[in-house]
Amino acid sequence: MLLRLRTTISCGLLSAVLIMSGCVSQSQPGVYGRDFDPQEAAKTRMSLGLTYLQNNNYTQAKKNLDKALEFNPDSADVQYAMAYYYQLVGDDARAQGFYETALELAPNNGDIANSYGAFKCQLGEYESAKAYFFQAINSQRYANAAQTYENLALCAQSQGKIDEAINYFQDALKHQPTRVKSLFLLSELYVMTEQWGEASQTLQRYNKVAKLTADSLWLSYEIAKGQGDEAAAKGYGEMMVSLFPDDGLTQRYLAQSKAGLRKVITKQKSSEAGLNSAVSVSNAEETSVHSEQNRKITTQSAKIHVVKPGENLYRISRLHNIRMAKLQEWNNLSNSGAIIAGQTLWLVPPSEQEE
Secondary structure, eight states: OOOOOOOOOOHHHHHHHHHHHHHHHHSOTTOOOTTOOHHHHHHHHHHHHHHHHHTTOHHHHHHHHHHHHHHOTTOHHHHHHHHHHHHHHTOHHHHHHHHHHHHHHOTTOHHHHHHHHHHHHHTTOHHHHHHHHHHHHTOTTOOOHHHHHHHHHHHHHHTTOHHHHHHHHHHHHHHOTTOHHHHHHHHHHHHHTTOHHHHHHHHHHHHHHSOOOHHHHHHHHHHHHHTTOHHHHHHHHHHHHHHOTTSHHHHHHHHHHHHHHHHHHHHHHHHHHTOTTHHHHHHHHHHHHHHHHHHHHHHHSOSEEEOOTTOOHHHHHHHHTOOHHHHHHHTTOSSOOOOOTTOEEESSOGGGOOO
16 A cells, blocks of 8 residues: 655666766765766765665666765756665664655655545554645646545545545546556445446446456445346356456355355255254254365465555454454454555464464
């Protein structure tokens, strides 16, 4: 859910950055030529530092960002880059300090406000995050309102504010009607809240602009079941089996199908035998089958889940067939619920968690 700073560097510019940074690094400390431009040198060092961050070389990233800060401490972009570095390494206090300085230097910079909002959401400070997200949206020259509304929705969802999340996803789609991620996540929320008509319409919009996946087929399957269309639900399930046989959601569909078949057979036998007590036995067996299938799915899953960009607790709970409340409890997320890309979540209770 965390918005990451994106830096686009062309091959030519990257080569120039490397050459220029090499020249600076070979100079004696504190000694620069007459033509030395500290602002340009800061830009070079900042770009190089961000490139190192992209390649997970944190040591060189820090060295170059420190140089950039030394050359031009009054640059909002440099302060922003430093905030991003400290955010990545988990030094929240320093990250916050650099974010605030960056916004003091450039209060109308929507990109900085948007990222600071994402950072505040990561800390569980929802109201503060909202303020910075709206600061970005209201910036006159900010062109990424759809992305920021999407971030607002994800932040609201992480705090359990589902109605607000739905409204923000709708706002994102007003600015960018074919935004794939917002369409899919909004469809998920409609399914989660059993708003089947809205879910179906939104997923249809998604399917027009995105390729078919196991996730989208699973949503179609859930929507069809919610609408009582068992034939359509079965059709979507069979498509999952045909196109994505090894996906975890497909295995979950198969488990549910077997449990449903077992239920039908048991009921038929009970009816033919004319045993009134068979109904309770059938229900007990159905519960047992569900429990066994769920146990197998959970056992096959790893004990941990590493959060991918764009994932949320609802999707993770659905993927591993674990209730959201349990995930929050097992990972001490009950007060915040915010998760970020790269975060590790336990999929088992504390008694089974390994040190």
